[in-house]
Amino acid sequence: MMPPSVLANPGQLQLTAYHEAGHFVLADALMRDADGNIFDRPQPLNISVRPTGDNLGHVAGLDVGTPARNARPWVRALFLDHIEMLLAGPLAEAYRLVIAAGAPPTAAAVMAYFNATAAGQSDLTKARNLARALSHGTDGKARHLVRSLAWRGAARFVKGPQLWSIVSTLASSVLEHGELSGPAAMWVVRRAMRGMQYPALQDELRMWLAQPRRPAPSKPSKKLWRLC
Numbered sequence: 001m002m003p004p005s006v007l008a009n010p011g012q013l014q015l016t017a018y019h020e021a022g023h024f025v026l027a028d029a030l031m032r033d034a035d036g037n038i039f040d041r042p043q044p045l046n047i048s049v050r051p052t053g054d055n056l057g058h059v060a061g062l063d064v065g066t067p068a069r070n071a072r073p074w075v076r077a078l079f080l081d082h083i084e085m086l087l088a089g090p091l092a093e094a095y096r097l098v099i100a101a102g103a104p105p106t107a108a109a110v111m112a113y114f115n116a117t118a119a120g121q122s123d124l125t126k127a128r129n130l131a132r133a134l135s136h137g138t139d140g141k142a143r144h145l146v147r148s149l150a151w152r153g154a155a156r157f158v159k160g161p162q163l164w165s166i167v168s169t170l171a172s173s174v175l176e177h178g179e180l181s182g183p184a185a186m187w188v189v190r191r192a193m194r195g196m197q198y199p200a201l202q203d204e205l206r207m208w209l210a211q212p213r214r215p216a217p218s219k220p221s222k223k224l225w226r227l228c
Helices: 010-030 073-101 107-117 122-134 139-159 161-177 182-193 198-207
Strands: 046-048 058-062 179-181 224-227
Touching: 010 046, 010 058, 010 073, 010 161, 010 182, 046 161, 046 182, 073 107, 073 122, 073 139, 073 161, 107 139, 122 139, 139 161, 161 179, 161 182, 179 182
Parallel strands: none
Antiparallel strands: 046 058, 046 179, 058 224
16 A cells, blocks of 8 residues: 555545555456356455554555566466456556546556555566566566556456445445454455356456466465555
């Protein structure tokens, strides 16, 4: 999450809640198949908007490590998922700012706020580092990969009203309680899905992905990570 240069205030914490909810909802979507079954892949452990150290909030889960130069296609796909999870937080924050400003919710507007607010965030730095590793150290290709995934993510927020409703519901819940365990946050997400048109929602969930569903590793890393 963005480093707090001043004491946390309600406005900052609200943005933080949307930011972390964006991370969590995408992580939840990526670890499920079209029928809602959970893959054997890293799962979020908790979501919090309680300031700790240099962060206003975080989503904790399991790390995917660092991609090897000759990583297999399904391993590269897992890292692409992780880059999308990293970008989902700043994009959710940017989308919320677009709505608060009363501007038309277009992908260009979301990207304008994203470019203005994400520059100093650790999420963008981590995404670029992973993209650089996937691009064999080529900075130009890494920047292009991150930018293309960010534009894709912005468009999905704009075109996914049900997804944004879920993000908003989770953000409100974590803002109320301060912190939710992974199972509790998943329950909030599942409850928010009630009454929605499930086929349309599944289409929106797939819209989060850069590629079709990808297989998960048989032995995921056990290292604790934080999407901040």
